[in-house]
Amino acid sequence: MKPFCFADGHIIPTQTATIHPMDLGLIRGFGIFDFFRTSGRTPLFLEHYLDRFIASAEKTHLPLAYSREELRTIVRELIEKNDLVDGGIRMLLSGGVSENHFSPAEGKLFIFAEPLSMPAEEKYREGVKLLTLEYVRPIADIKTTNYTLPVWHSVNWKRLEAEDVLYHWNGEVSESSRSNFYIVKNGVIHTPDQHILMGITRKKILEIADKVVIRPVTLEEVWDADEAFISSTTKVLLPVTQLDDRKIGSGKPGPVTLDILGKFRALEKSSVA
Known part of the structure; x- marks a missing residue:
């Protein structure tokens, strides 16, 4: 994992990112994610991945508090902050902490930058x-x-x-x-x-x-x-x-x-x- 990620509305040191232990992502395995590669600091086919991530949030009834433009900006800032020339970006939206510990709630958005090892x-x-x-x-x-x-x-x-x-x-x-x-x-x-x-x-x-x-x-x-x-x-x-x-x-x-x-x-x- 690269040293910086996006969580709690900011780019922060990855090791400090946290999630509530009663989040549905943990207790029910409910959440969405997407993953794409970067090549020469360019996110490959970014708009298509944003399309799918936004659609996944809608279909799973998880509020996504960030616009496409905001997500795009966060991704590019993370790439530069982590000097991610050839690697991966993982977007994760958790199921949230709900009153009945079952229904989808307002989840937490994480975006991570990762090194990437392709198949031999x-x-x-x-x-x-x-x-x-x-x-x-x-x-x-x-x-x-x-x-x-x-x-x-x-x-x-x-x-x-x-x-x-x-x-x-x-x-x-x-x-x-x-x-x-x-x-x-x-x-x-x-x-x-x-x-x-x-x-x-x-x-x-x-x-x-x-x-x-x-x-x-x-x-x-x-x-x-x-x-x-x-x-x-x-x-x-x-x-x-x-x-x-x-x-x-x-x-x-x-x-x-x-x-x-x-x-x-x-x-x-x-x-x-």
Whole structure:
């Protein structure tokens, strides 16, 4: 964590930031957050992340006492104060302290600056493994702080040499715990349309992809796919070459996946030029 954060309406030393122990974020796991990267001190795709954060606050009935312009200003001040050249910004709005300890209240806004470690290049070259998990994330279109199941499940991931999970329900897949999911068949990208968070990286991939279909995707189609990959702010795009104990396609990152990765990295560079 970088030395300065935003809390209590001011930029303060991060180590002094506090939250009430009866805040719903702690006792109920109720809150929202968002996270984006900086490159050369430029917040990547900032307006899209602000769109989602503001919408998440509205949908979860949490008052947000700051305007878009104020949030934008705070973010830029934090970047400069922390000399955050290439890192991450985490915005967090807690559930607040309510009279009945259950209903949403006026929460507390924190904005943190963080160092960022991207996946090892080997994972981009060789691909990663996912584990199937029967689950649908609650209110998936909102970026809530509720990650209880995958955090609990992650204890097994290192032992099983897995990067993450792939959620599925009634035979259809949705997303990974922190990433959107895609398959490639006959040169066409297919990505689920239901029970997912509308990722900002996903949004950009849909803009730069030549052939993409947004629709329900079955688990059987994943087994039969030529390629698969996941995308997120902190991963950009990682090829998925294994699901449980079965290879996907050739078991190596495919040409469509690598082409999209190259295009996305070029898009990032152009965004900070």
